Amino acid sequence: MDEKQTFIAEARRLQIVDATIKTLDEIGYIHASMAQIAKRAGISTALISYHFRDKNELMDDTLKKLVSDMNTYVLERTSATIGPHDKLRAYIEASIAYQAGRPSSNYALIEIVFHARTVDDVPYYKLDDDEEDPLESELQQILRMGQEQKEFGEFDVQVMASAIQGAIDEYAFNGKLKGSVDPHSYSKELVNMFNRAVRRDIS
Amino acid sequence: MDEKQTFIAEARRLQIVDATIKTLDEIGYIHASMAQIAKRAGISTALISYHFRDKNELMDDTLKKLVSDMNTYVLERTSATIGPHDKLRAYIEASIAYQAGRPSSNYALIEIVFHARTVDDVPYYKLDDDEEDPLESELQQILRMGQEQKEFGEFDVQVMASAIQGAIDEYAFNGKLKGSVDPHSYSKELVNMFNRAVRRDIS
Amino acid sequence: MDEKQTFIAEARRLQIVDATIKTLDEIGYIHASMAQIAKRAGISTALISYHFRDKNELMDDTLKKLVSDMNTYVLERTSATIGPHDKLRAYIEASIAYQAGRPSSNYALIEIVFHARTVDDVPYYKLDDDEEDPLESELQQILRMGQEQKEFGEFDVQVMASAIQGAIDEYAFNGKLKGSVDPHSYSKELVNMFNRAVRRDIS
Amino acid sequence: MDEKQTFIAEARRLQIVDATIKTLDEIGYIHASMAQIAKRAGISTALISYHFRDKNELMDDTLKKLVSDMNTYVLERTSATIGPHDKLRAYIEASIAYQAGRPSSNYALIEIVFHARTVDDVPYYKLDDDEEDPLESELQQILRMGQEQKEFGEFDVQVMASAIQGAIDEYAFNGKLKGSVDPHSYSKELVNMFNRAVRRDIS
DNA sequence: AATGAATGAGTTTTCATTCAT
DNA sequence: GATGAATGAAAACTCATTCAT
Numbered sequence: 001m002d003e004k005q006t007f008i009a010e011a012r013r014l015q016i017v018d019a020t021i022k023t024l025d026e027i028g029y030i031h032a033s034m035a036q037i038a039k040r041a042g043i044s045t046a047l048i049s050y051h052f053r054d055k056n057e058l059m060d061d062t063l064k065k066l067v068s069d070m071n072t073y074v075l076e077r078t079s080a081t082i083g084p085h086d087k088l089r090a091y092i093e094a095s096i097a098y099q100a101g102r103p104s105s106n107y108a109l110i111e112i113v114f115h116a117r118t119v120d121d122v123p124y125y126k127l128d129d130d131e132e133d134p135l136e137s138e139l140q141q142i143l144r145m146g147q148e149q150k151e152f153g154e155f156d157v158q159v160m161a162s163a164i165q166g167a168i169d170e171y172a173f174n175g176k177l178k179g180s181v182d183p184h185s186y187s188k189e190l191v192n193m194f195n196r197a198v199r200r201d202i203s
Numbered sequence: 204m205d206e207k208q209t210f211i212a213e214a215r216r217l218q219i220v221d222a223t224i225k226t227l228d229e230i231g232y233i234h235a236s237m238a239q240i241a242k243r244a245g246i247s248t249a250l251i252s253y254h255f256r257d258k259n260e261l262m263d264d265t266l267k268k269l270v271s272d273m274n275t276y277v278l279e280r281t282s283a284t285i286g287p288h289d290k291l292r293a294y295i296e297a298s299i300a301y302q303a304g305r306p307s308s309n310y311a312l313i314e315i316v317f318h319a320r321t322v323d324d325v326p327y328y329k330l331d332d333d334e335e336d337p338l339e340s341e342l343q344q345i346l347r348m349g350q351e352q353k354e355f356g357e358f359d360v361q362v363m364a365s366a367i368q369g370a371i372d373e374y375a376f377n378g379k380l381k382g383s384v385d386p387h388s389y390s391k392e393l394v395n396m397f398n399r400a401v402r403r404d405i406s
Numbered sequence: 407m408d409e410k411q412t413f414i415a416e417a418r419r420l421q422i423v424d425a426t427i428k429t430l431d432e433i434g435y436i437h438a439s440m441a442q443i444a445k446r447a448g449i450s451t452a453l454i455s456y457h458f459r460d461k462n463e464l465m466d467d468t469l470k471k472l473v474s475d476m477n478t479y480v481l482e483r484t485s486a487t488i489g490p491h492d493k494l495r496a497y498i499e500a501s502i503a504y505q506a507g508r509p510s511s512n513y514a515l516i517e518i519v520f521h522a523r524t525v526d527d528v529p530y531y532k533l534d535d536d537e538e539d540p541l542e543s544e545l546q547q548i549l550r551m552g553q554e555q556k557e558f559g560e561f562d563v564q565v566m567a568s569a570i571q572g573a574i575d576e577y578a579f580n581g582k583l584k585g586s587v588d589p590h591s592y593s594k595e596l597v598n599m600f601n602r603a604v605r606r607d608i609s
Numbered sequence: 610m611d612e613k614q615t616f617i618a619e620a621r622r623l624q625i626v627d628a629t630i631k632t633l634d635e636i637g638y639i640h641a642s643m644a645q646i647a648k649r650a651g652i653s654t655a656l657i658s659y660h661f662r663d664k665n666e667l668m669d670d671t672l673k674k675l676v677s678d679m680n681t682y683v684l685e686r687t688s689a690t691i692g693p694h695d696k697l698r699a700y701i702e703a704s705i706a707y708q709a710g711r712p713s714s715n716y717a718l719i720e721i722v723f724h725a726r727t728v729d730d731v732p733y734y735k736l737d738d739d740e741e742d743p744l745e746s747e748l749q750q751i752l753r754m755g756q757e758q759k760e761f762g763e764f765d766v767q768v769m770a771s772a773i774q775g776a777i778d779e780y781a782f783n784g785k786l787k788g789s790v791d792p793h794s795y796s797k798e799l800v801n802m803f804n805r806a807v808r809r810d811i812s
Numbered sequence: 813a814a815t816g817a818a819t820g821a822g823t824t825t826t827c828a829t830t831c832a833t
Numbered sequence: 834g835a836t837g838a839a840t841g842a843a844a845a846c847t848c849a850t851t852c853a854t
Binding site: 211212215246247248249250253254 | 834835
């Protein structure tokens with residue numbers, strides 16, 4: 001009984017989060033008012049307030065879901081491979097594929113990350129905290145593994161990881177790029193390029 | 204007389220644009236109300252409305268100035284060098300240096316690009332139009348030149364350019380990265396890395 | 407069976423009224439939402455709506471209980487005495503003692519009287535109806551008795567009663583007074599003072 | 610020029626405060642929304658927000674005006690008399706006359722005092738602070754003067770002052786009393802009564 | 813009898829914009 | 834050119850009340 005009620009409430013929360021993602025994708029963070037989200041969820045704004053303390057909590061939960069979904073998707077695919085070269089390829093391909101496969105989630109994520117702020121009013125993207133980003137960790141670990149196994153050459157792991165991530169994110173941020181290069185080609189090219197960037201110098 | 208008035212008006216517009224940049228950097232796009240901008244400019248909101256048709260135009264002009272300043276800075280420095288390798292190095296170094304040297308402009312640019320929208324309500328970052336981005340063109344031209352002169356190997360120019368730009372932008376977007384790697388080191392590492400990525404395969 | 411149900415219902419109503427008093431004392435009428443009252447009663451707001459037609463009825467019943475409790479307390483003590491002087495003393499002492507002994511009830515009463523309104527939207531304190539106030543009647547009767555028995559002098563009974571009541575109420579309304587004079591001293595002084603005020607002029 | 614603008618703004622503020630008093634009198638604190646006040650002032654709610662930081666400031670300013678007006682009225686009349694007996698009479702008569710002459714102000718004052726709260730959420734009437742109430746001070750001083758000049762007998766000055774004030778306030782709070790005794794009679798009776806209460810015992 | 817879920821009406825406040833001066 | 838004054842629209846949020854279960 002109690003579980004059933006919690007189940008209903010949880011379903012509602014999920015529905016609202018989904019409507020939030022849809023809204024963010026369609027009209028952007030700035031216009032994503034409670035009314036707009038409620039309209040897309042087919043409910044009243046008061047019901048959102050009933051399930052979420054305030055708009056901040058709603059956006060926070062939505063962000064958490066988006067990040068968690070993406071992390072799961074990418075990490076599952078890198079775990080399924082062995083060896084630094086294959087893992088790097090899997091990481092790049094999965095990241096691009098995720099973006100390409102769920103454009104709504106992708107845009108919603110961008111809208112939140114670049115608009116939402118912490119309680120101290122610091123934008124998320126400026127944040128310089130200790131909190132660990134699982135994807136960043138995984139990527140750095142792959143690179144470090146490659147160096148230890150002498151498959152990769154010498155380079156700063158953090159910088160290389162950032163460059164790879166930046167190249168991936170560029171596909172998310174750059175409408176023109178997305179419009180003229182299909183995701184499969186883009187990830188294939190990226191893999192080749194970074195294979196050259198990480199390889200040991202042949203003396 | 205007429206010129207003088209235009210001159211005064213132009214100075215006022217510039218002052219307002221500068222206040223807008225300051226405001227965007229300090230409190231972000233969402234809180235950047237006309238009142239906040241006016242406060243920083245030391246004028247009334249009505250005067251902003253007098254000089255700019257609406258907030259959209261103000262943000263548009265601000266964006267144009269930010270982009271133009273950055274373009275000028277980077278293009279001046281790549282023009283001063285010769286040969287694909289040196290030009291690529293100059294491009295990367297100038298891009299990072301610009302970001303590092305003007306954090307306010309940098310953050311203001313990000314805030315606008317990821318929040319403002321065209322009249323058709325399309326976010327700038329999703330935009331897939333024909334308008335040419337001078338930096339992108341320059342970077343692609345450098346890469347193409349390198350390939351023609353057989354200094355660079357085979358790769359998709361657009362993808363390589365996007366990866367380079369993405370790696371550069373990552374430094375702007377990633378607070379943690381900025382906090383732990385100084386700009387000089389980052390650009391140096393990036394130059395080395397992309398030198399490997401673009402080089403011809405030595406068979 | 408029916409009685410039992412009524413009994414349970416009555417207990418529930420009483421519990422809700424008590425929670426209302428607690429809420430009024432703690433956070434005041436304005437913040438005394440159904441949710442706040444329900445929280446203090448440990449039940450849902452819907453249950454309050456089930457037992458009371460609307461918030462008005464709840465406040466009305468609460469007011470009735472508060473007034474009735476106070477009336478009972480004071481009237482019991484005046485009934486236990488004989489003669490106008492002793493009765494007047496008993497009335498004053500009991501009134502102050504009641505206030506001092508139940509600050510919660512006292513504040514709840516004030517909050518309702520000065521905030522709630524009749525269905526015709528008339529504040530209770532402005533009300534000029536025929537409804538008899540038992541305390542006022544008792545006080546007037548004491549004064550009248552004193553005059554008839556030649557123990558008290560000539561004065562307008564209604565005005566004297568109002569003055570006595572006003573002096574008593576002042577102790578309820580005036581935080582500073584309450585903070586600097588203890589209830590026992592206050593009622594003792596009041597008794598002396600009004601003994602002089604009501605006495606016959608010694609010609 | 611600057612003065613003129615300030616003058617206009619000040620007139621507006623006064624107009625809004627007057628509309629607030631009218632609103633409080635007519636529909637009470639709880640229903641006195643910004644919209645209701647704006648309606649009575651013939652302006653938009655936004656204009657109220659333009660002239661007052663928030664509703665709290667509006668109510669605070671309104672309370673200050675109400676208290677200040679009343680204090681001025683009463684103190685002017687007591688100052689115009691000499692000697693404790695005459696001053697006491699003037700105090701009582703002026704207090705009642707003020708209430709009777711401006712019922713709207715009187716009710717508005719009651720509505721605010723019993724509804725508004727400090728930033729720490731303490732109701733004004735519960736407040737036990739050091740802030741001096743000019744009327745209370747004046748009344749106590751009159752009583753003290755009477756005792757020093759041997760015109761008044763022995764009694765606790767604070768209690769006597771509270772009783773007098775309570776008797777006066779009763780006329781403000783008690784609709785039934787107001788409906789059946791005219792203010793002139795009430796103050797006359799009060800003066801006689803308290804003359805007996807303060808007089809020296811004739812041994 | 814009791815409650816979680818849901819809503820419409822209403823709250824204060826902010827904002828871009830307009831206009832008389 | 835410049836501004837104080839003013840507003841309509843929209844924002845997030847609260848609340849008393851209803852209803853299916």
